[in-house]
Amino acid sequence: MTLVIDLSGRRALVTGAGRGVGEAIARDLALAGASVVVNDLDPERAAATAARLAAEAGDVTAAAFDVTVASAVLEVFETLPRIDILVNNAGNAGMDGWPGLVPFAETSPADWEPFLRVNLYGVMHCTRAALPPMIEAGWGRVITVVSDSARTGDPLMAAYAAAKAGAAGLSRSIAREVGQHGVTVNCIALGTIRIGGKDAPLHPAQEKVVRRYPVSRPGLPDDVSQLVALLASDAGEWITGQTIPVNGGVSTSM
16 A cells, blocks of 8 residues: 555645744645645744745745734734644744753743743644634644653753643643544654754754664654654544654653
């Protein structure tokens, strides 16, 4: 049997798609035939990425907005045709792409807020805006990129882990609500991903973590984007309410 992922006629929106994992997801969805909207907080980066992907993959446009602002999210969704596939990829992993390693007892609510606003509330805002048209149409996909910290917990990054775990819990609950309407809701939990090419430097803490991986390399954006394309397709219609690790085997699941 040959597995063909065909997203022709579907419209996808990928948040945080101006670079890295989000850009790879947007590219692979477009290559599979979807019309793709590239979101980024930076309008110039969103436009540049959309133009680059349009030249490579087809129907790709840009929409710059801040996922943490509910009114901005709703305004954009109201101007777009129905979104069939929402990928919540925008996230805040802290300075230099790595949460500050601080004992929880030494943090304050001001320290937690940036992680919660993007990693949890941003997911809530976009999912809430996308769901009603999906339910009405009887078909939809919501895929949220979280972290392996959401599954296992990591010391010294409790607020980040909590925000990502919150997004995973939200997704499980929504999956139970909307499955009867033909809408699936899943998460992908990432280990360390190398952004910027195979030779791009990692944060020193990431280098230390990667040495524990059974598959002895960091992940790459393409390791994530191909699974997203599968979950977004008709081939993924019986997968919902799951958090699927893509992490080189550093943690395992039953």
